[in-house]
Amino acid sequence: MGMGIIKIANAKQKLKRSITPKKNMLVGATDSPKKGHFAVYVGETNKRYVIPLSTLDHPLFRELLHWAEEEFGFDNSEGGLKIPCNEDYFEGLISLISSS
DSSP: OHHHHHHHHHHHHHHHHHHSOOTTSOTTOOSOOOTTEEEEEETTTTEEEEEEGGGGGSHHHHHHHHHHHHHHOSOOTTOSEEEOSOHHHHHHHHHHHHHO
16 A cells, blocks of 8 residues: 555656657657646657546546556656657547546
8 A cells, every 4th residue: 555655756756847848859849738637658759648636537548657657767858758658549549548
């Protein structure tokens, strides 16, 4: 139980860093997400998606965060939260989460 809380705290810290604009962010991704949203980067091309913070409450998205932690860790010096799946899978998952 304690490890889950630590992982969620680490994810929240990572999200705060991904919301803050950085000089080295992707071209066209210089705008900060609007309040209540955060940006993630998906797929081999690191396509940027801005999604609601409420998405964090969904168990399927939490599983994606777990995959991201295993793949990239939470000390990503490149900035932004990367999700290790392809864009089609991510879009389908976000659609499923939004409809529930």
